[in-house]
Amino acid sequence: MPALDGERLTADQNAMASLQAMHGAERDVVNQLLGQSQMAGALEAFSRTVRISKLAFVKENKLYRALAGTKSPHGAQVLSGTWEDFCGLLGRSVDQVDRDIANVRAFGEEALESMSRMGIGYRELRQYRQLPQDQQAALVEVAKAGDKEAFVELAEEIIARHAQEKTALGRRLEETTADYSAQSELMAKKSSELDDARQALERSRQQVQAMPADEVAKALRAEVTAIGFEVEAFVLGPLREGFAKLAALAADGEDHRAFQAGLVGQLEVTLGTVRSEFNLLSAANGNAAWLTAAEA
Template sequence: MARSKSIPVEALALPVLDGVMLTADQNAMAALHASHSEECDTVNQLLGQAQMAGVFEAFSRTVRTSKLAFVKEKKLYRGLAGRKSPHGAQVLSGTWEEFCGLLGRSVDQVDRDIANLRAFGEEALDSMSRMGIGYRELRQYRRLPQDQQAALIEVAKAGDKEAFVDLAEEMIAKHTQEKDLLGRRLDEMKADYTAQSEVMAKKTGELDKARRELEVSRKRIQAMPADEVAKALRGEVAAIAYEAEASVLGPLREGFAKLEALAVGGEDHRVFKAGLIRQLEITLGSVRSEFNLPDQADGVAWMTPAEA
């Protein structure tokens, strides 16, 4: 039996490996692994130190807090991710809450310690701790203005508890008074604003009402004959003139009489009163001139019998 002819197989061309690139990738992976391992080692070390410092709470609060602040700032607590919780089978996800929980403390407590450390510094905070200054007082001190905080820090560094407490009480009392004063001013401003808002609302309502009445009057006047419109306007103008006359003969005359009574044996108010009368005369004269009115209305029927 004749043998079949063999088919030649073409050689597969493989890409040339880039040795430099391969080496770089390997180095990068190794560095990443080393960085992760270093971060885990660091957070484990700091966790142990913080736990140990917790045993000596009265002596090393600032030391422990400074380490906790470093962990939070650098986010080293993320290195706990993947570790098994010592309190059960739960696997840690690497959060700040978990890190604080491993120390047996709440996030609020640790954040409060860090806030005190950042506000007063290690030296002053350590000195205040030895003086027995508690969280309540430290919270009050943090609310003080920056210049007063700086003064407290300097006294705290000196270690004189009596001088520190006296200065702190004085500053807190002053700050409380200033705060109360600002509070009262704010209340007064709010009251003024409320009153002004009410006045503006009232004026706006009155203005809207006047506009509506004016629009009604305008439409009514447009529908009236000319003689009736003139009659209505004369009545309105006469009422205004009567009101002005009543003001002169009423309140103005009464005020003049009171000044006259005070002038007995004292200052003469006649020049002042004459000035007011003169101003009224000038005003009336200006109106008379504007409309070219006669000086006298004698013999002229300026009011109809119905208007009179």
């Protein structure tokens, strides 16, 4: 057991030594980059875009955390190992450094270096970053060539086209929003009408349930009588009129009576089915004796 405890202690010590070495290596890298960046900022002896790429490397890999527990150059405070601390040591704000990193990531070192020599400022670079990827790529290729006149001409053309496309897209969005609002209003109206119909139906159902049986029967007889009269009106109106037109065409030699007979027969079969289903007797001579005086 003592030997086992000794092995565990040695393993723990080795792991701690490895972590300390790794942490020390990260701190060395950060300190080296700080020195290079600060020197480059003072002497302009270091490529600006390369310096920004190194800062991006520090941020992506969170190497700035290695500064935790160290003191600032003037010894005024103990650093917490944050990205803000690191940028502060460079004498720059987080926004400035993040903006530089975004430009390098968008355009690459070579194109950004060329645009910097052309005098392209942060405002223009921000506009270029908002362009679609294919348009950004076109600007990058022209920037690498170093032709400022061609670059500025292309940039103005792309930005103008992008503005037009954005305006057209905004217009389509407004139209779509208007259509959606109109549809929403229509759906709300339909929903309201449906609710009203449901409420009216529910009130009618409750009224019917509360009515005596003879009153319910009376209301139903009136309803089906109206339906029967409507069917009869269609038969004697539009259907009869259509038959008359077909009969007039028969003068040209084509006989439509077989068709008319078939249609009438179908209606008779339909009525016969209803009669059979409810076991109904034939009405006497087609008169309206089956109606009450009020119904007649």
